[in-house]
Amino acid sequence: MKQYLEIAKILKNTHIVGPYWKLKLSVSELAHRASSGQFVMLKVDSDQGPLLRRPFSIHQVKGKTVELLYEVRGKATEILAKMKAGQRLSLLGPLGTGFSLCDLSYVPLLVAGGIGVAPLVFLAQNLRNRKGLAILGAQKKERILCEKEFKATGFRVKISTNDGSRGFYGRVTELLEELLAKDTLLRKKAFLYACGPRPMLKQTIMLSKKYNIPGQVSLETHMACGIGACCGCVVQTLTGYKRVCKEGPVFAIKELTEEGLAE
Template sequence: MSRAFRAEIRENLPLNRNHKLLTLAPLDPMSEPQPGQFYMVEVHEGFDPLLKRAFSLFRRTPQGMQLMYRLQGRGTAILGNMRPGSVINMLGPLGRGYPLPAAGETPIIIAGGIGIASVFSLIETVPARAHVIYGARTRDDLFMLNELKEISKGLSVCTDDGTDGQQANVLQMLDQVLGAHPQELADAVVYACGPRPMLRALSVMTKAKDIKAYLSLEEHMACGIGACLGCVVRAKDTGTAAEDKDRQGTYQRVCKEGPVFDADGIVWE
């Protein structure tokens, strides 16, 4: 089945002044997405802007799917002004998503800011099993809190300014959750998406605590299919990647080998 398809916009709902939730109904057959995968979306009818934009799957719906996005730059500004009934060209699902927790493993799912767009469908896939930690700068940057409370085993919220939940960061919240449930979380597995400094700190923390972790990296993507090598990250050489091996590791493509990586396999720069 071709990964290229058309979709009709059913709703383009503002969440706050900088974020919107796009509801789409596919007009052509499409492959079933996995949590953590993404789509390349064409936001023009001509050639300006030329490149598609990458958006994580937020969740599947009876109509089709939803994508959450931040208004940032010309492409998303054009998308933000599109009205219901508009038809857009899409490519996907693309990339490697989150591996589901094994029997006996308890997922801890962590979102920083717009990172909730990547992990929400994973939370829905493991309902009532996941401890969810959701952090943002301020209350206005937290979305879908009521839904998260309903589908998660426990929801811990934190903000930098203390306007919702605890005034803390997600690492401090993870420490609290692990301390509050030592037996249940003895076989925890962490899934996370958010700003790179947050993911790097989580990588260090989970390694020190011997906790398996999978991180979804956010990178600018030009093609989305691994051809342009514009979204590479350095990773440990496992012998599986073909590009640019050197003594520090190998380069892997976020759009192809990722966007979800084993935290222990990333070489942070």
């Protein structure tokens, strides 16, 4: 699959809530080649580093624009949040292996923890009108992301918050387990797609195995090159180390183990 090195123009860089921002970029080739679950490597330029690019999963593509939903968590994203419309960024992508769409006999069950919604909105758009269910976990109600976007694709949405301010009181994986435990039909027909912090993914893998539900997860990790050259971003799978940037970031749950996701 062809990959591009492009200079993208910032169309919009919007603060959503808390540490979350949305970046809308104008690109040329990259957008229509991208599929859900793939990512881009973005170079944030400044005099004081950072040196390497940073990976961001593709949130949405519309025509010749790409949207990235990001969380400010370090130097690169702090600089990124200060950038304005009209400025330019170097972009590498689309990279990696994305989601594969589940068979029509399945009900897509999306599980997102925090910023983990980012690639799942793109996926939900590919699974439009499949009567899927999206479970979104956030720390508190203000930080629930993309509820509207999921609903717009015909997904039902369930919410969990760690502080109980909205929806289920607890972790998103606890809500997932509750739903699976009581809904036999969902248990039989579900195909899981999950993205979020490692502990959440470990729990999702555990539940997937416990209830024998197939699925895929998208992993996040530090990367140096993003194109499979350095072998720096590997994850332990049942068949040895795999590069998150090349064989991933999306992996079949059956390939992964809970121990392999330890960081």
